[in-house]
Amino acid sequence: MAIRLHRTDGFSNDEGERLALECPYCGVFANMTPQSVPDAAPLIETRPKHVGLVYQCDACQAPVFLRFAIKEFTDDAVHLYRNFAELERPAERFPHSYLPKETELLFREALSCYSGNSFNAFASMCRRAAQSAFRAMGDGSKLRAYEEVIIAQDIAEMDDESFAPIKTIIFDTGDDNLPILNRVQAGILLEVMKDLFYQCFVRRGKLTRALKVRKFFVQEASGDLASSA
Numbered sequence: 001m002a003i004r005l006h007r008t009d010g011f012s013n014d015e016g017e018r019l020a021l022e023c024p025y026c027g028v029f030a031n032m033t034p035q036s037v038p039d040a041a042p043l044i045e046t047r048p049k050h051v052g053l054v055y056q057c058d059a060c061q062a063p064v065f066l067r068f069a070i071k072e073f074t075d076d077a078v079h080l081y082r083n084f085a086e087l088e089r090p091a092e093r094f095p096h097s098y099l100p101k102e103t104e105l106l107f108r109e110a111l112s113c114y115s116g117n118s119f120n121a122f123a124s125m126c127r128r129a130a131q132s133a134f135r136a137m138g139d140g141s142k143l144r145a146y147e148e149v150i151i152a153q154d155i156a157e158m159d160d161e162s163f164a165p166i167k168t169i170i171f172d173t174g175d176d177n178l179p180i181l182n183r184v185q186a187g188i189l190l191e192v193m194k195d196l197f198y199q200c201f202v203r204r205g206k207l208t209r210a211l212k213v214r215k216f217f218v219q220e221a222s223g224d225l226a227s228s229a
């Protein structure tokens, strides 16, 4: 999608091309309509490297701010590269209420680091969240968690070498041995952490709640039977 900001004609893009992305507010993959577009004239005069445009989400009408790099200036127009940076990323979702209080706090902060593209801050917070989870789960929990992570590695069919930094972050201790992660590795760490916490807390919590409800109904039913007998 080539975008052009013209001195007199304003905003235009390649015919028929629409911009769509996952909205950071409603989470829907929606079309975005230009809402606030800068004037070309002052840009042509000051020649910045980047420019910001505000789009409106077609699903929830929220304003979504995007930053584009400028490709070239002509006498009458500014041409933008098709790639853009999203200044607000959709928040990562997780059923936090199943986590122990401290783990919940640390994992929430980890996820906001990830959404803010701070992948190594994310890695550090994942280690703190994991350590807090192991403390809350008690003796033998680290070994059990390790087994869950190995199962995840197996399902993802990842080799030991590329998976090693993920294991180091989750299971090692100390501040001096955190590997530096890139975007792809951080994405893998994110999915492994979510799966680990799901297996250790969410699954157990959901099952416990469901069984409590079943027990309650069984007791109610046998109470009814007893009183009608």
Ligand SMILES: [Zn+2]
Pocket (backbone or CB within 6 Å): 023, 024, 025, 026, 027, 028, 030, 057, 058, 059, 060, 061, 062
């Ligand atoms: Zn939206």
